[in-house]
Amino acid sequence: MKFLKKGKFKILEKLQEILGKEKVLLEEEELLSYSYDASSLIRKPLAVILPEKKEEVVEVLKWIKKHQIPLTPRGSGTSTTGSALAHSAGIILCLSKMNRILELDEEERVVRVEPGVINGELKSYLKKFRLFYPPDPASMNFSTIGGNVATGAGGPRGLKYGTTKDYVLALEVVLPGGEILKTGPTTLKGVVPYNLTPIFIGSEGTLGVFTEIFLKVLPLPEKRVLFLSFHSLEEEPLELLSQMLKRGLTPASSEFVDKTSLKALVQIQKVKELLPLDSLTKALFFVEFDGTHLEIKDLVPKIERFYFEKGIRVIKAEKEEEIESLWEIRRTLAPALKVLGSLKIADDVVVPRKFMKVFLTEIRKLEKESKLPIVCFGHAGDGNFHVNLLFEEEKKEIAKEVREKILKKVLELSGTISGEHGLGYTKRTYINWELSSLQIEIMKKIKKIFDPDNLLNPWVKLPD
Amino acid sequence: MKFLKKGKFKILEKLQEILGKEKVLLEEEELLSYSYDASSLIRKPLAVILPEKKEEVVEVLKWIKKHQIPLTPRGSGTSTTGSALAHSAGIILCLSKMNRILELDEEERVVRVEPGVINGELKSYLKKFRLFYPPDPASMNFSTIGGNVATGAGGPRGLKYGTTKDYVLALEVVLPGGEILKTGPTTLKGVVPYNLTPIFIGSEGTLGVFTEIFLKVLPLPEKRVLFLSFHSLEEEPLELLSQMLKRGLTPASSEFVDKTSLKALVQIQKVKELLPLDSLTKALFFVEFDGTHLEIKDLVPKIERFYFEKGIRVIKAEKEEEIESLWEIRRTLAPALKVLGSLKIADDVVVPRKFMKVFLTEIRKLEKESKLPIVCFGHAGDGNFHVNLLFEEEKKEIAKEVREKILKKVLELSGTISGEHGLGYTKRTYINWELSSLQIEIMKKIKKIFDPDNLLNPWVKLPD
Numbered sequence: 001m002k003f004l005k006k007g008k009f010k011i012l013e014k015l016q017e018i019l020g021k022e023k024v025l026l027e028e029e030e031l032l033s034y035s036y037d038a039s040s041l042i043r044k045p046l047a048v049i050l051p052e053k054k055e056e057v058v059e060v061l062k063w064i065k066k067h068q069i070p071l072t073p074r075g076s077g078t079s080t081t082g083s084a085l086a087h088s089a090g091i092i093l094c095l096s097k098m099n100r101i102l103e104l105d106e107e108e109r110v111v112r113v114e115p116g117v118i119n120g121e122l123k124s125y126l127k128k129f130r131l132f133y134p135p136d137p138a139s140m141n142f143s144t145i146g147g148n149v150a151t152g153a154g155g156p157r158g159l160k161y162g163t164t165k166d167y168v169l170a171l172e173v174v175l176p177g178g179e180i181l182k183t184g185p186t187t188l189k190g191v192v193p194y195n196l197t198p199i200f201i202g203s204e205g206t207l208g209v210f211t212e213i214f215l216k217v218l219p220l221p222e223k224r225v226l227f228l229s230f231h232s233l234e235e236e237p238l239e240l241l242s243q244m245l246k247r248g249l250t251p252a253s254s255e256f257v258d259k260t261s262l263k264a265l266v267q268i269q270k271v272k273e274l275l276p277l278d279s280l281t282k283a284l285f286f287v288e289f290d291g292t293h294l295e296i297k298d299l300v301p302k303i304e305r306f307y308f309e310k311g312i313r314v315i316k317a318e319k320e321e322e323i324e325s326l327w328e329i330r331r332t333l334a335p336a337l338k339v340l341g342s343l344k345i346a347d348d349v350v351v352p353r354k355f356m357k358v359f360l361t362e363i364r365k366l367e368k369e370s371k372l373p374i375v376c377f378g379h380a381g382d383g384n385f386h387v388n389l390l391f392e393e394e395k396k397e398i399a400k401e402v403r404e405k406i407l408k409k410v411l412e413l414s415g416t417i418s419g420e421h422g423l424g425y426t427k428r429t430y431i432n433w434e435l436s437s438l439q440i441e442i443m444k445k446i447k448k449i450f451d452p453d454n455l456l457n458p459w460v461k462l463p464d
Numbered sequence: 465m466k467f468l469k470k471g472k473f474k475i476l477e478k479l480q481e482i483l484g485k486e487k488v489l490l491e492e493e494e495l496l497s498y499s500y501d502a503s504s505l506i507r508k509p510l511a512v513i514l515p516e517k518k519e520e521v522v523e524v525l526k527w528i529k530k531h532q533i534p535l536t537p538r539g540s541g542t543s544t545t546g547s548a549l550a551h552s553a554g555i556i557l558c559l560s561k562m563n564r565i566l567e568l569d570e571e572e573r574v575v576r577v578e579p580g581v582i583n584g585e586l587k588s589y590l591k592k593f594r595l596f597y598p599p600d601p602a603s604m605n606f607s608t609i610g611g612n613v614a615t616g617a618g619g620p621r622g623l624k625y626g627t628t629k630d631y632v633l634a635l636e637v638v639l640p641g642g643e644i645l646k647t648g649p650t651t652l653k654g655v656v657p658y659n660l661t662p663i664f665i666g667s668e669g670t671l672g673v674f675t676e677i678f679l680k681v682l683p684l685p686e687k688r689v690l691f692l693s694f695h696s697l698e699e700e701p702l703e704l705l706s707q708m709l710k711r712g713l714t715p716a717s718s719e720f721v722d723k724t725s726l727k728a729l730v731q732i733q734k735v736k737e738l739l740p741l742d743s744l745t746k747a748l749f750f751v752e753f754d755g756t757h758l759e760i761k762d763l764v765p766k767i768e769r770f771y772f773e774k775g776i777r778v779i780k781a782e783k784e785e786e787i788e789s790l791w792e793i794r795r796t797l798a799p800a801l802k803v804l805g806s807l808k809i810a811d812d813v814v815v816p817r818k819f820m821k822v823f824l825t826e827i828r829k830l831e832k833e834s835k836l837p838i839v840c841f842g843h844a845g846d847g848n849f850h851v852n853l854l855f856e857e858e859k860k861e862i863a864k865e866v867r868e869k870i871l872k873k874v875l876e877l878s879g880t881i882s883g884e885h886g887l888g889y890t891k892r893t894y895i896n897w898e899l900s901s902l903q904i905e906i907m908k909k910i911k912k913i914f915d916p917d918n919l920l921n922p923w924v925k926l927p928d
Binding site for chain 1: 569571572615616618622627629630643644645646649650651652653654655656657658659660661662663665666667671683706709712714756758759762814815816817818846847848878879880881882883884885886887895898899900902903906907909910911913914
């Protein structure tokens with residue numbers, strides 16, 4: 001890749017000529033607001049491009065090939081790993097303005113969208129048709145479908161509904177040089193090409209720029225009910241889930257909030273008003289069920305009996321607003337954590353469900369040893385823990401050591417170091433801890449097929 | 465690829481030395497029984513290898529690399545497209561003896577199997593644990609999980625449960641040269657590598673040999689109920705499905721049996737005994753629902769009312785044996801078709817659900833014009849029709865023309881020319897009717913990553 005120096009403005013001005021000045025941001029203050037994502041990194045790009053249609057994306061991707069300029073595609077920039085940043089030698093292609101819902105086929109239950117559509121807005125739109133797009137990352141009110149696909153986003157609903165990969169039927173992708181690739185058929189089934197679509201899910205902007213996304217959607221469940229329980233033993237919820245599953249009670253969502261997270265949450269006024277928390281509460285557990293009115297009517301007494309038998313304090317929400325306001329507590333958790341430390345290392349590891357308890361015990365041991373707060377909340381349904389280390393500048397080295405111990409433990413327990421956030425810039429150095437050299441070699445070859453000059457987000461995912 | 469001539473027996477004898485004589489079949493009569501699959505092709509292989517464990521597969525794949533011998537991996541050989549055949553220059557690697565269920569993790573709901581496990585046997589095994597592997601190709605009592613993965617097999621349950629690709633969590637694959645690749649993490653979620661697993665699903669033995677398959681499984685539904693309806697208008701069932709979905713009645717399976725198929729079915733004694741067919745019946749429609757006892761209790765009167773309102777004659781089966789004996793009718797359909805013609809071209813096209821009726825009308829027009837029987841049954845739930853042309857030798861050319869008209873119509877209706885059988889040998893010449901040259905070029909590059917010498921099933925899927 002060629003780094004721009006003196007001649008850079010000429011080349012960028014050329015791009016302004018092609019797209020129009022308002023779509024190519026070059027001013028310092030404009031660039032600054034695209035220098036962050038939800039990681040703690042700051043990387044100022046050379047330029048920010050704001051395309052409004054596919055043809056403009058094609059022009060940009062021709063241009064980067066011609067001038068060998070690296071490019072990072074992004075949406076709202078909610079990445080926690082630096083995968084939405086362009087570093088100093090590259091440009092940002094922000095797809096937020098390509099945010100149209102292009103077509104809903106109610107009969108086929110397929111919706112075609114542009115990448116900049118906000119997840120939550122798609123949900124609201126579909127609701128009018130009594131349809132439903134399940135993946136629900138905590139960022140869903142801000143994050144885009146394109147970004148969700150690029151990271152393979154999940155959320156609490158993973159247990160019953162899976163993650164983004166289970167809903168992407170096909171993609172239209174623009175490759176460096178401007179070629180447009182349809183990844184596969186848009187029918188509900190199809191085996192003619194190799195199944196290329198999933199390679200792009202979780203590819204973190206390294207393989208192509210999405211311009212259209214075909215998503216499967218489901219009928220909207222008639223009714224939801226949320227149980228939020230309070231636990232004096234921190235690990236109790238992790239056993240609860242397995243006991244529920246054994247009784248044939250399969251939650252739509254389940255979410256674990258640990259002891260250390262609670263220390264941050266209780267400092268939020270809204271949380272204190274909503275939740276009857278006392279000093280004995282060491283963990284919260286959100287469990288939501290959904291289905292027909294009749295199913296829920298049948299389920300509720302069974303679940304109440306389940307909690308009653310175990311002597312667990314629980315509150316139940318059945319109205320949509322109540323349910324949402326309780327989930328809002330969970331969604332405010334990540335930003336609330338800053339009271340525990342001004343710096344953060346955020347991981348999103350996965351272990352097999354049966355090892356969740358062992359893993360939590362290990363985390364508490366490390367917390368005690370290192371004296372650093374370690375939060376460990378997350379999607380218990382698929383064993384996906386959000387492990388966050390909070391610390392101040394002077395503890396940076398210790399934090400790094402602890403983090404590495406955590407990742408090693410995860411791999412020891414047959415887990416994976418990222419369930420839904422990706423590796424980005426912050427975790428790519430650990431890729432060979434998890435993958436074999438054969439796996440990494442194959443990934444590099446796949447990257448080369450789609451992006452032979454290494455222009456697309458070259459700073460993330462793959463090792464240098 | 466180097467074609468074996470004189471020296472071939474020496475090389476094959478070398479393989480006998482490595483694996484043991486009983487695992488390398490070389491005798492004419494032994495080879496003959498591996499010269500067929502469920503297509504009408506006959507291709508005698510050079511040799512048939514019957515490995516019993518992973519280490520032997522590794523040895524064979526080292527050997528093919530060294531001697532540049534093409535190899536076709538296969539299971540029970542139920543492929544309808546010739547993808548289980550090895551032609552005269554290659555060998556068959558039959559994985560039927562690698563048929564152990566290696567591990568069931570009940571907590572995680574994941575089962576690890578060898579490729580030779582029969583689909584139906586896995587279902588029976590899981591039933592003991594009240595678990596359930598949904599994909600149900602008509603061949604399920606014979607076909608192997610390895611073959612199901614290699615073709616991306618579906619079945620009537622596609623509507624509610626999806627197809628094989630929705631259940632494969634990860635694969636262990638042996639590549640030419642003997643390297644062992646794990647395609648990804650075996651946790652329920654994970655985005656560290658590019659998502660390699662799905663590339664192998666539907667790859668028709670062209671990318672690697674599966675030695676372990678990790679499958680997600682579901683809780684077994686408590687109760688099933690099957691409705692089988694009789695229609696005097698052939699296209700009626702195709703509208704019925706859409707009306708059911710609109711009323712919020714989502715079947716687990718739905719299966720359409722057309723007018724021409726019925727002509728073959730009524731000639732089977734068992735069918736005549738089981739079904740009250742009369743000359744007015746132009747189509748059958750199987751619709752199965754599953755769920756908890758309570759759900760089914762609630763659903764049944766709603767469905768009965770639905771049929772009653774429409775004045776449709778229907779029978780209902782609630783007992784497991786009754787349900788299975790009715791489904792058996794559907795499963796015997798493919799072999800029953802031979803009464804309509806001694807030769808067959810079998811396609812498994814998919815069109816968007818909303819175009820199913822248009823497509824059927826077109827089929828009847830072509831049937832009338834060509835005077836060849838065209839059956840058009842299949843998985844209405846995902847728009848997947850099994851279109852079979854039946855004919856005698858002298859009509860071969862007409863049949864080919866008609867078939868091409870059908871495939872063109874499918875593509876005109878935004879469909880795909882294969883939903884679950886693959887392209888194999890019989891359909892690969894049509895690949896560029898559906899895919900762009902960019903898509904085909906990318907497929908070739910992917911093939912090259914895993915199989916640079918083009919040794920794995922080089923006769924199928926990709927164009928020459």
